[in-house]
Amino acid sequence: xxxxxxxxxxxxxxxxxxxxxxxxxxxxxxxxxxxxxxxxxxxxxxxxxxxxxxxxxxxxxxxxxxxxxxxxxxxxxxxxxxxxxxxxxxxxxxxxxxxxxxxxxxxxxxxxxxxxxxxxxxxxxxxxxxxxxxxxxxxxxxxxxxxxxxxxxxxxxxxxxxxxxxxxxxxxxxxxxxxxxxxxxxxxxxxxxxxxxxxxxxxxxxxxxxxxxxxxxxxxxxxxxxxxxx
Numbered sequence: 001x002x003x004x005x006x007x008x009x010x011x012x013x014x015x016x017x018x019x020x021x022x023x024x025x026x027x028x029x030x031x032x033x034x035x036x037x038x039x040x041x042x043x044x045x046x047x048x049x050x051x052x053x054x055x056x057x058x059x060x061x062x063x064x065x066x067x068x069x070x071x072x073x074x075x076x077x078x079x080x081x082x083x084x085x086x087x088x089x090x091x092x093x094x095x096x097x098x099x100x101x102x103x104x105x106x107x108x109x110x111x112x113x114x115x116x117x118x119x120x121x122x123x124x125x126x127x128x129x130x131x132x133x134x135x136x137x138x139x140x141x142x143x144x145x146x147x148x149x150x151x152x153x154x155x156x157x158x159x160x161x162x163x164x165x166x167x168x169x170x171x172x173x174x175x176x177x178x179x180x181x182x183x184x185x186x187x188x189x190x191x192x193x194x195x196x197x198x199x200x201x202x203x204x205x206x207x208x209x210x211x212x213x214x215x216x217x218x219x220x221x222x223x224x225x226x227x228x229x230x
Contacts, residue, residue, distance in 0.1 A: 034082060034083070034084050034085070034114060034116055034117065034118075035074075035084065035085045035086070035087055035110065035113070035114025035116070035117035035118070036053070036084065036085070036086045036087065036117060036118050036119075036120060037087045037089060037107075037110050037111070037114070037117045037118070037119050037120070038050055038086065038087060038088050038089060038120050038122065039089050039107070039119060039120070039121045039122070039137075039141060040091070040121055040122035040123065040124070040134065040137070041091045041124065041131075041133055041134055041137050042090075042091030043091070043124060044122045044123065044124035044134065044157055044158075045122060045124070045157045045158060046059075046088055046089070046122050047059035047073075047088055048197070049120070049122060049155070049157065049192075050075075050086055050088045052203055052206055052207055053086060053207065054075055054086060058073075058075045059073055059075070059088045072087055072088065072089050072090065072106040072109060072110055073087070073088040074086060074087045074088065074110075085113070085114055087110045087114070087117075089106055089107055089110060090102070090106055104144070107141065107144075107145070111145060117151065118151045118152075118153065119147050119151060119152050119153070120153045120155060121138055121141075121152070121153070121154055121155065122155045122157050123135075123138075123154065123155065123156045123157065124157060124158065125156060125157075125158065125159065128159065128160070128163060128167060128171075130156075130171065130174060130175070130178070135178045135179065138179055139178075139179060139180050139181075142179070142180065142181050142182055143180075143181065146181060147182060149182070149183050149188070152182065152188055153188055153190060154175070154179075154184060154188055154189045154190065155189075155190045155191075155192055156171065156189070156190070156191050156192065157192045158192065158193075158194045159191055159192065159193055159194060160193075160194060161193050161194070167191075168191050171191075172184060172185070172186065172189055175189065190209060191209075192206060192209055193205075193206065193209070
């Protein structure tokens, strides 16, 4: 059960990403490659959205009372002379401290392997109401790894199609108040409809909704994502 929104977040130490030599086995030449890092709590739809972007079921996603993703998954895409890795990071906030520590380590690895990454943070909701655990998770990870404004996309996922016309505007203002250390605006905030996962046309429309997000810089990264989605 989600709890009432709170504007405070836990203090997370600010330290640079560290990667061991063994972590280079799967992904090499990080300076010449790019990444899309999908972050968010368990159950918000990270794996599903990753599959939508890839156009195939590469990441496991299922309805579950616990996290489906337990270790970082990634899929690489060859885009001309570039390689894009889509990272699916385990849920940020879990009930056990051991899981929290593991999640931080996995995020360390992803940022170290793809320092020039676009971050997509996915928020869930209940009846349209933002969940406190998602706000806490974002503020915690943004304190540890301050996101570059030109490389951040915020997604509110799984919304009913018949939501009130004023919902997006009021939610944008709310997130501006709740999220610390980041600029929230219509260029980096995306509202995604709940869809029939078996409907190919609805999947395509969902992908097109993501395309409407405008990045405030990082033209190179934006062009890579446009190439991926199209």
